[in-house]
Amino acid sequence: MFDLTGRTALVTGGGQNIGAGIAQTLATAGARVLVNDLRAERAEKIVADIVESGGQATAAPFDVTDRDAVLAAVAGLGPVDVLVNNAGNGGAEAMLPKKFTDTDPDDWRGPMEVNLDGVLHCCHAVLPGMVDRGHGRIITISSAAGTHGVGIGFATYSVGKGGSLSLMRSLALEHGRDGITANSVALGVMDSVRPETAAALTKSIPVGRLGSPGDVGATCLWLASDESGWVTGQTIGLNGGAFTS
Ligand SMILES: NC(=O)c1ccc[n+]([C@@H]2O[C@H](COP(=O)([O-])OP(=O)(O)OC[C@H]3O[C@@H](n4cnc5c(N)ncnc54)[C@H](O)[C@@H]3O)[C@@H](O)[C@H]2O)c1
Structure with a gap:
């Protein structure tokens, strides 16, 4: 079961953390993995590991986020059987929390470009x-911020994450x-959080631990x-029971 031999999988943002875990899991199952990243050296490092x-x-x-670059790259990669839209967070920038009313429209584009436009492209x-x-x-790797919202200053990130999961629903209907x-x-909360906050965050998770790239890789597989x-x-x-549906 779950044999990906003969399949080619493109994992965006696969150069570290969760994306790297997904790429490694799919490769272990036999897929040929195309490891995308904005930072070439990160992608090359994960390729070397695999x-x-x-x-x-x-x-x-x-x-x-660059439509022309995506189209040109995909045209040169050959058939892609599996696409994992993982690139996200703040994209090339760190995600800095800011109350929505303290933002201006220039602040909104960045999170939506990588978390929504990148998925569309x-x-x-x-x-x-x-x-x-x-x-x-x-x-598509989304977030509880997209399904449930988030009250810690990442409102436009949640818009991007919610939009991309809505896209999946419509594509499912159009292409069933x-x-x-x-x-x-x-x-939900992953094990890349700052170590000083890990213990407190873990208390809110029914299964008693943070999520790992391996957890995400297994679900993607x-x-x-x-x-x-x-x-x-x-x-x-995928949240250790922190949000039930
Ligand atoms: N870490 C968490 O706690 C958490 C929680 C919920 C959802 N997520 C989602 O999981 C995914 C992976 O998260 P992570 O914490 O591993 O992210 P990360 O920021 O550690 O790694 C993301 C990778 O994507 C690459 N990247 C960024 N912008 C890109 C672009 N425009 N094009 C191509 N590559 C790009 C980065 O260079 C980086 O290597 C993201 O979509 C994130 O929103 C993460």
């Missing part, structure tokens, strides 16, 4: 090929008969597999 472990991977550096680039081949898996599924994975073909248009909450 190849050293016996997997197949190629670096595919480009900026998901990548889906738009790979979908025609998936339709032609009658098969595709699209997975093309053999393509589109789902989201909405993450299931959603990337042939066996998940009847799962589409869904938002899978």
Whole structure:
């Protein structure tokens, strides 16, 4: 089960943390992984790790917010069977909390460009090929900020995350008969939080631990597999039980 041999998976923002965990998990299951990142050296490092472990991977550096760059890169990569839209957070910038009323419209574009526009660009680039081949898996890494909102100064990030999971629902409906599924994975608190806040945050999680890149990789593997073909248009909450649905 969950064998991805013969499949090619593009993982955006795969150069570190969660994206790297997803890339490594899909490669272990037999996929050839195209590791995207804005920062080429990060993608190359993860590719080297995968190849050293016996997997197949190629670096595919480009900026998901740049439509022309996405189209040019995808045209040169060959068929993409699985797209994991993972690039997100603040994109090239650190995410700085700011109360919505203290922001101005110039502050809104950045979080939405990477968390929503980047997903639109990548889906738009790979979908025609998936339709032609009658098969595709699209997975978008979203957040509880997108499903439930967040009150700590990241309102426009939550807009981007909510918009991208809505896109998955519509793509699922438009492409259900093309053999393509589109789902989201909405993450809760992950183990990349600052160490000084980890203990307090862990207390709010019913299973008693923070999430890891391996947790996300395992869910993506299931959603990337042939066996998940009847799962589409869904938002899978991956949060240790912190939010029930
Ligand atoms: N870490 C968390 O607690 C958490 C919680 C909920 C959701 N998420 C989501 O999970 C995903 C991964 O999170 P992470 O913490 O591993 O992120 P991260 O910021 O540690 O890594 C993201 C990677 O994406 C790359 N990237 C940024 N902008 C890019 C662009 N425009 N084009 C291509 N690559 C780009 C970065 O260079 C980086 O290597 C994101 O979508 C994030 O919003 C994370």
